[in-house]
Amino acid sequence: MVMRVPQELVDLRREELRRLIRRDGFLPVAEICRRLAVSEATVRRDLVAVEANGHITRTYGGALADYNSSFASVTERSGRARPAKARIAECAVAQIPRTGTVFLDAGTTIEAVARALTHRRDLTRLVVVTNSLAAATVLGGATGVELHVLGGMFLNRQAALMGAQAIKALGDWSFDAAFLAGEGMDAAGISNSHEHIAGFQRALLPQAQRVCFCLDASKLDRATPHRVATWRQLSALITDASTSQLVAAGIRLPANKYLHA
Amino acid sequence: MVMRVPQELVDLRREELRRLIRRDGFLPVAEICRRLAVSEATVRRDLVAVEANGHITRTYGGALADYNSSFASVTERSGRARPAKARIAECAVAQIPRTGTVFLDAGTTIEAVARALTHRRDLTRLVVVTNSLAAATVLGGATGVELHVLGGMFLNRQAALMGAQAIKALGDWSFDAAFLAGEGMDAAGISNSHEHIAGFQRALLPQAQRVCFCLDASKLDRATPHRVATWRQLSALITDASTSQLVAAGIRLPANKYLHA
DNA sequence: TTTTATATGATTGGGGTCAATCATATAAAC
DNA sequence: GTTTATATGATTGACCCCAATCATATAAAA
Known part of the structure; x- marks a missing residue:
């Protein structure tokens, strides 16, 4: 004993x-x-x-x-904070047309977008491209969605595909809209903590007509080392943060670039 | 009521x-x-x-x-047939060197190989490339493994990435060994039921020094529409089928091409 | 319309799961 | 070496899950 x-x-x-x-x-x-x-x-x-x-x-x-996946029902039931991410995701999904080509980034926020996308029943021939294994898993078999996955090196922490191959694969695509995550936002713009991710996102910007960043309020005023985009470069910020919170962080956006979730 | x-x-x-x-x-x-x-x-x-x-x-x-994934513990516990796939997987993993570059195909048999691979503790810098989401999920974060995923169109039924982009991405690689699945084997060779899969596998053959097909005995004498490889083209067949079973199906292999699990 | 088949919810008994508590033996700190 | 801290297994009581059974209302078949 x-x-x-x-x-x-x-x-x-x-x-x-x-x-x-x-x-x-x-x-x-x-x-x-x-x-x-x-x-x-x-x-x-x-x-x-x-x-x-x-x-x-x-x-x-x-x-x-x-696997880097937030099991919605479980985590919600376990009394966690009511997810701002879910509301952000709803807002993002409302931006997605019934048909066309969109890109979904890695990260839990964008994964929530993927989840919310499966709610939509009106999709017919929406092409979704992603580098997120979690998003792919969720969207696999969704009706009305043709799913493509970019190749690349698997980053364990993000469960995402990154690196030179991913960037190279991007060249084949042109997106109507891209939904990206970030780890920090301040007056200068959006930033991320990993070089691979930042490099990938920078390479993606020119490939998309609309670039929507989805960040919840906890990312406000957090500076992470790798700059990704300035406020000029993005089409919209989807966030649960209020205008006054943004202004307090030195962020001032025109109305058509600010989507409140 | x-x-x-x-x-x-x-x-x-x-x-x-x-x-x-x-x-x-x-x-x-x-x-x-x-x-x-x-x-x-x-x-x-x-x-x-x-x-x-x-x-x-x-x-x-x-x-x-x-998600096309056989939860080993659950299915085993539920009294199912003792998996031949597990023994095939053990045998396949024994073929994998501690370092080098190997390819893992989609399919439940190869997924078992991925699972078994996580048992190995002696791996140092093994590069694993796959087009299977399930294998990627299992191997993500395995120590000593650098994981890469090919891009492509997501096939729901197989949870695999296929199509022109996948084939294109193959061109960047050269493998020490590749482990492939199949849906049928007979005197002529290995076949598969989906054109996308067969096309992809044919494109892979020249990229790998060793090509090992892993098929359990249930695939014997099953003819599926799309030919993939003749017995001449492959380096080894890993199977739980006995020599006499193979011979009965018209398959005769040299000893070094037949690995009994 | 009449008959048959069946999908449903309620109930019940058995068993499994879980959190909390406790005594204990051993590692870690002094 | 002595003291303290803690990881462990056993126990307990409450709760939950599950399969089986049953009556019933309604869909489907005749």
Whole structure:
């Protein structure tokens, strides 16, 4: 009857747990007990720990890997803040025509757009291009949507395809509209924290007639290292932030560039 | 207190259920009740119906979308046939060097290879290229693996990327080994049922030094319309079928081309 | 119209899941 | 070495999930 175990082993076991869940997509608690050879209580404790780090989502009876995907129903039910992202997504989807070619970026906000897009029933021949695995997964099989995925190097953290190949693949396309995410916005414009992402987004700008950035208010006044676009370069900002919040951050947009969600 | 409803409405509701689960990835039973406004009993009945059609996987407390992905633990636990695919996958993974560049095709068999690959701990700089969203999802974040995804049009049924762009993207690569799936094998060779897939695989053959096809015994003597490769063209067949089974189907392979799983 | 088939919701019993609590043995800190 | 902190497994009670059964109202068939 072992009662305490070195911290190191605990961490190793939790990493193992993360890998197990990632590999199988879903694991019931009892199964985890078997594989890790620990009691139910310990498994549950491990699950809350791993979930806190944001890599899995617990369900009744087990746990899911969230491959960078926010399982809407679960997270909502778990009492989290009512998602501004959902409202942003609704607003973005309203911008999308019934037919044409649009691009969807990676990131949880744009993933919400993909989700909301599946609500639309009036789509006929909408071509959606994305570099987001999550968006592709959600939109795969949606009626009225022809889905294309850009190639590229897989970035684990974003579950997105980036790099030279992705940029090269962009050259084949011309979009009616593109919906992009960002990690920070301030007076100067939109910025992102990863060079790969920023480079990709910069390469995308000239390929789209309309460029819509979708950022929730938490991104306000956050400066991240890589500049992506100035306010002049984008067609619209879709956000839940109010005008006064924007002005306080030094952002002043003409009415036709500001879409309040 | 409505007691019976037209068949048509039942079917519509079940399609709706499939879409709901697909969109959210996971839904608890209670949530489904709310959204479809039916009782728990009906939801459970619908779940078994939809699951029988193979689009979702039930879990304790809800249901998962299986985006063309076989949730190993769940399906194994549900008493299904002991997967020959797993043994094929083990055998395939043993062929993969610690470093180099390999290609993984779409299909559940190759997805099993991806899963098995995550078991390997000795990988250092293995470059994996795939056109399978499922494989990408599984391998994303695997240690020692640099993952690339080919671009292309998303085929719903296979959850794979195909078409002209995928073939074009192939041109940038040269593989040490490629692991491909097929839907039929007979005396003439390997065949597939979809033109897009067959075309893509034919384009891949010259890009790989070793071409390994992975097909389980159920594919024996099944003729599907689109020829992909003759036995001369491939480097190895990885299968659980025995030599005598192969011979009975008119397939005779040199020892170095036959890997028994 | 009459008959049959069936989709539905309610109920019930059995079992599984979960969070909280507790004693304990061992790691870590002193 | 002594003390403190903590990771573990067992237990408990409440809650939830599930399959099976049943009566019923209505669709579908005759």
